[in-house]
Amino acid sequence: MKSITITGSKRESVGKKATKALRNAGMVPCVVYGGEQPLHFSAPELAFKDLVYTPNAHTVVIDLENGEKVNAVIQDIQFHPVSDRIIHIDFYQLFDDKAVTMDIPVRLVGNSPGVRNGGRLLFRKRKLTIKALPAKLPDFFDVDINKLKIGGNIAVSSLVNDDFTILHPDNTVVVQVKSSRNVVAADDEEEEGEAEAEAPAAE
Numbered sequence: 001m002k003s004i005t006i007t008g009s010k011r012e013s014v015g016k017k018a019t020k021a022l023r024n025a026g027m028v029p030c031v032v033y034g035g036e037q038p039l040h041f042s043a044p045e046l047a048f049k050d051l052v053y054t055p056n057a058h059t060v061v062i063d064l065e066n067g068e069k070v071n072a073v074i075q076d077i078q079f080h081p082v083s084d085r086i087i088h089i090d091f092y093q094l095f096d097d098k099a100v101t102m103d104i105p106v107r108l109v110g111n112s113p114g115v116r117n118g119g120r121l122l123f124r125k126r127k128l129t130i131k132a133l134p135a136k137l138p139d140f141f142d143v144d145i146n147k148l149k150i151g152g153n154i155a156v157s158s159l160v161n162d163d164f165t166i167l168h169p170d171n172t173v174v175v176q177v178k179s180s181r182n183v184v185a186a187d188d189e190e191e192e193g194e195a196e197a198e199a200p201a202a203e
Contacts, residue, residue, distance in 0.1 A: 001137040004051050005061045008043035028086050034093035055105050094134045103127040110146035114177035119150040125174045132164030151179035
C-alpha cells in the first residue's frame with residue numbers, strides 16, 4: 001500500500017490551553033496509539049490534505065523533528081462542527097507482525113452488459129473493511145463487472161483472498177445491476193443472439 005509522510009513535532013504539553021494554541025496556529029494535534037505509550041505530536045493542517053481528502057487508502061510515515069519515524073494508519077478524525085476543519089486525528093501504530101484493520105476502497109473494472117441493456121448499476125459497498133498484516137494491505141479492491149448482467153450481483157464471497165480477512169459476511173453485495181421489466185427482455189435477446197451466432201460455428 002502507498003504511504004504518505006507527515007512531518008510533525010512532538011507535543012510537550014497536551015492540556016486544553018496548549019491544544020487550543022496549536023489549532024489557532026493552523027496545527028492539528030494528533031495521538032499515535034498502539035505502541036508502548038501514546039505518542040503526542042502536531043503537524044500543519046495542510047500536511048493532511050492528501051491523506052484525508054481522498055477516496056484512496058494510505059498508510060502514514062510520521063516523521064518527527066528528532067529523527068524518530070513511526071509507521072501508522074488513521075484510526076479516527078475529528079472535524080469542527082461549523083468550519084469542518086480538522087481538529088484532531090488519532091493514529092494506530094503499525095508493526096510488521098501485527099495485523100491491522102483498515103477500510104479499503106473498491107474500484108469497478110470494465111463494462112457491465114446489464115447496464116448496456118438498460119439496467120441500473122448499484123454500487124453498494126464503496127469500501128470494504130479488512131484485517132491484514134501491513135505488508136499485505138491492498139491499495140484497492142478491483143471488481144470486474146464485465147460479466148455482470150441484469151439481476152446479477154458480485155458479493156464479498158468472490159473477493160476472498162489468503163492475504164487478508166474481509167470483515168463482512170460473505171453474502172454482502174458489493175455491486176449489482178437492478179432488474180427491470182423494461183430491460184430484462186433486452187438482456188435475454190442478447191443471450192439468444194449470442195447463441196444463434198455460435199450455432200453456425202458449431203456446425
